Amino acid sequence: MKTFKIGGVHPPENKLSTDRPIEMMELPAQAIIPLSQSLGAPSKAIVEKGEVVKVGQLIAKGEAFISSNIHSPVSGKVLKIDEALDQSGYRRPAIFINVDGDEWMPEIDRTKDIKKEISASKEEIIKKIQESGIVGLGGATFPSHVKLMVPQGKKAEVLIINGVECEPYLTADHRLMLEHGEEMLIGIQILMKALEVKKAIIGIENNKKDAFEHLQKLAPHFEGISVEPLKVQYPQGGEKQLIDAVYNRQVPSGKLPIEVGAVVHNVGTAFAVYEAVQKNKPLFERVVTITGKNVKHPGNYMVRVGTSINSLIEKAGGLPEDTGKIVSGGPMMGKALNSADVPVVKGTSGVLLFKEDEAKRVEPTNCIRCAKCVTVCPMGLEPVLIAQYAEAEMWENVEAERALDCIECGSCQYTCPAARPLLDYIRLGKFRVGQIIRNRSKK
Amino acid sequence: MNDILIYAVIFLSIVGAAAAIILYFIAQKFKVIEDPKIDIVEAALPAANCGGCGYPGCRGFSEALVKSSNEKQSIEGLNCPVGGNEVMAKVAEILGLVAEEKEPQIAVIRCSGSKANAPAKIKYDGPATCAFAHNLSSGESGCPYGCLGLGDCVAACDFDAIYMDQETGLPVVKDNCVACGACVVACPRDIIELRNRGKKDRRIFVSCVNEEKGGVARKNCSVACIGCGKCFKVCPFDAITMENNLAYIDYEKCKLCRKCVVECPTGAIHELNFPPRKEKIVTEDGSPEKVKAKASKDNSDNNKEE
Numbered sequence: 001m002k003t004f005k006i007g008g009v010h011p012p013e014n015k016l017s018t019d020r021p022i023e024m025m026e027l028p029a030q031a032i033i034p035l036s037q038s039l040g041a042p043s044k045a046i047v048e049k050g051e052v053v054k055v056g057q058l059i060a061k062g063e064a065f066i067s068s069n070i071h072s073p074v075s076g077k078v079l080k081i082d083e084a085l086d087q088s089g090y091r092r093p094a095i096f097i098n099v100d101g102d103e104w105m106p107e108i109d110r111t112k113d114i115k116k117e118i119s120a121s122k123e124e125i126i127k128k129i130q131e132s133g134i135v136g137l138g139g140a141t142f143p144s145h146v147k148l149m150v151p152q153g154k155k156a157e158v159l160i161i162n163g164v165e166c167e168p169y170l171t172a173d174h175r176l177m178l179e180h181g182e183e184m185l186i187g188i189q190i191l192m193k194a195l196e197v198k199k200a201i202i203g204i205e206n207n208k209k210d211a212f213e214h215l216q217k218l219a220p221h222f223e224g225i226s227v228e229p230l231k232v233q234y235p236q237g238g239e240k241q242l243i244d245a246v247y248n249r250q251v252p253s254g255k256l257p258i259e260v261g262a263v264v265h266n267v268g269t270a271f272a273v274y275e276a277v278q279k280n281k282p283l284f285e286r287v288v289t290i291t292g293k294n295v296k297h298p299g300n301y302m303v304r305v306g307t308s309i310n311s312l313i314e315k316a317g318g319l320p321e322d323t324g325k326i327v328s329g330g331p332m333m334g335k336a337l338n339s340a341d342v343p344v345v346k347g348t349s350g351v352l353l354f355k356e357d358e359a360k361r362v363e364p365t366n367c368i369r370c371a372k373c374v375t376v377c378p379m380g381l382e383p384v385l386i387a388q389y390a391e392a393e394m395w396e397n398v399e400a401e402r403a404l405d406c407i408e409c410g411s412c413q414y415t416c417p418a419a420r421p422l423l424d425y426i427r428l429g430k431f432r433v434g435q436i437i438r439n440r441s442k443k
Numbered sequence: 444m445n446d447i448l449i450y451a452v453i454f455l456s457i458v459g460a461a462a463a464i465i466l467y468f469i470a471q472k473f474k475v476i477e478d479p480k481i482d483i484v485e486a487a488l489p490a491a492n493c494g495g496c497g498y499p500g501c502r503g504f505s506e507a508l509v510k511s512s513n514e515k516q517s518i519e520g521l522n523c524p525v526g527g528n529e530v531m532a533k534v535a536e537i538l539g540l541v542a543e544e545k546e547p548q549i550a551v552i553r554c555s556g557s558k559a560n561a562p563a564k565i566k567y568d569g570p571a572t573c574a575f576a577h578n579l580s581s582g583e584s585g586c587p588y589g590c591l592g593l594g595d596c597v598a599a600c601d602f603d604a605i606y607m608d609q610e611t612g613l614p615v616v617k618d619n620c621v622a623c624g625a626c627v628v629a630c631p632r633d634i635i636e637l638r639n640r641g642k643k644d645r646r647i648f649v650s651c652v653n654e655e656k657g658g659v660a661r662k663n664c665s666v667a668c669i670g671c672g673k674c675f676k677v678c679p680f681d682a683i684t685m686e687n688n689l690a691y692i693d694y695e696k697c698k699l700c701r702k703c704v705v706e707c708p709t710g711a712i713h714e715l716n717f718p719p720r721k722e723k724i725v726t727e728d729g730s731p732e733k734v735k736a737k738a739s740k741d742n743s744d745n746n747k748e749e
Contacts, residue, residue: 083656424575
């Protein structure tokens with residue numbers, strides 16, 4: 001069975017919510033929609049205080065090249081446009097809407113039947129994806145239409161679909177593949193048309209056998225789409241690792257996947273593309289996993305953007321007594337939240353409640369030069385050296401060690417027997433080197 | 444036997460002489476001609492090699508001084524904060540120039556978000572330096588501008604002039620601070636500022652750098668600057684500017700009249716090294732809050748000096 005060749009770790013899977021079908025989450029009383037929900041520049045609000053909006057109505061426009069539109073997830077009246085605490089721990093501009101009913105924009109097709117025929121042209125597809133505010137739902141939230149605009153001189157040969165969900169605990173993509181597999185495959189066809197490729201490969205890890213079998217049964221009805229089972233390994237969901245695993249090509253350092261002719265999209269993104277192009281439904285809700293060893297009812301919910309994480313925790317049975325951390329995302333790359341009174345955004349794949357003893361960090365000791373971090377780094381870097389240089393503030397050396405290639409997967413910090421904060425040092429190094437490079441280009 | 448000895452001695456002497464001649468010519472070719480003034484100026488400098496002047500060590504600074512003196516006939520803009528006016532006067536004398544008299548400065552901690560004033564709402568358990576804490580979280584108290592209390596400033600100081608007060612969780616600047624600027628650079632939140640020591644070592648400053656709206660800032664810290672502007676309105680010397688919900692006192696314009704200290708409703712403005720006030724505390728409505736506020740302003744927890 002295929003997998004990526006360099007590095008990788010095997011954290012315990014803990015897929016506690018894997019058998020829980022997707023449930024609809026109740027609408028919030030007030031939706032707080034941050035204006036910064038994708039990589040790139042924040043969006044500009046186009047509604048005003050007092051305005052009445054419907055579900056799916058455009059409320060913020062992405063103006064820069066790398067930015068995206070935001071649509072209202074609820075119907076009601078705009079209370080204000082003000083700063084709100086969001087998952088970053090800082091207060092940033094957001095649109096507050098008091099929810100009233102659930103009235104949708106009339107052009108959205110809410111019927112349940114699956115529309116198979118793709119009548120839109122390649123240009124219409126890309127335009128529709130941009131208008132619908134679709135961003136990478138794997139967590140990186142890169143605006144999807146930008147990925148589909150292949151730069152001059154490069155050609156896309158294959159579309160790779162990420163059904164890996166390598167983070168422990170998270171099961172949102174798994175359930176989506178099981179319950180909406182057909183819509184997802186149509187979404188993949190739409191993406192293939194936009195990229196003008198004849199071949200698509202869906203990568204699924206072997207711990208999701210039911211999803212694999214389900215898609216393998218459906219795939220023959222869709223030309224060019226194949227399903228590839230993969231050996232379980234973290235971080236297989238990283239796009240460069242996935243390309244190595246299913247397509248056996250290595251993306252050169254500092255370059256993007258299009259360099260080897262590949263474009264990677266998450267299964268959730270493919271489903272959102274189906275809904276946008278076939279059903280006129282913009283992106284305003286997504287599947288979120290709420291889980292944790294002490295959580296009473298772990299599950300997967302279809303949540304509207306702007307719902308507070310607090311209400312998700314309540315839905316899952318309330319905050320357990322001995323909760324140590326509330327993490328947005330998975331245990332390897334997720335972010336510990338300052339407060340649960342923050343809204344779900346397009347990139348929120350899961351909410352994980354760690355017990356106090358699980359969450360506590362071990363006190364670091366000295367590096368024992370075992371090089372386990374070097375063995376597990378999926379990008380072939382040397383975390384021990386990058387961390388040492390970052391500690392000594394030798395930023396040129398940090399850059400020379402290709403720290404900017406780091407995908408921040410956390411395998412090094414996870415493996416280190418001395419519990420050294422390797423990833424934290426590397427992140428600091430990346431941040432400083434980024435500043436230095438920006439200053440260099442300014443001169 | 445003697446012949447061999449004589450031949451050996453002659454041979455080695457020739458080799459030695461040849462080597463000496465070759466070395467002489469090489470030395471001449473690679474000779475570095477340095478202005479002799481650089482050595483003399485360097486001897487006058489404090490030899491702390493702290494970088495406070497902006498140059499790499501005292502040697503680097505003396506090179507810059509002599510270069511500036513030779514090219515521009517002035518040493519304007521060059522200053523050794525450690526040596527101060529005394530050393531700059533000596534240097535100027537050596538170079539035959541005049542040194543501008545500079546106001547002595549000191550580092551000032553512009554945050555009073557102590558454990559009592561800005562209680563922690565969450566616990567940060569990442570690596571214990573301010574650089575990390577700032578990069579990985581927005582802070583334990585909820586104020587994203589305030590001091591993180593992990594001591595990067597203390598670690599940066601070469602002069603043992605700053606220490607961490609364990610009770611308040613804030614750094615304290617001692618009197619022997621030479622204003623080299625190392626702590627200013629070390630602080631990831633730009634909380635520390637070099638300000639004039641002031642007449643009789645007295646100074647007034649806004650002990651807050653929070654730019655959030657007043658209500659938000661105050662929720663996280665009881666002594667935050669709420670940007671109300673009352674200080675700005677009362678200052679008779681136009682020394683205060685308001686920007687981004689934050690007041691700032693220009694230390695060149697401030698005449699230490701203390702009107703703003705009295706006016707500030709949260710106690711964000713601090714006065715240092717003033718004698719205790721003699722006047723009776725007259726409050727408009729006789730509320731006890733005003734009296735408490737004044738007391739806390741005079742007993743500032745940080746920036747106390749030893």
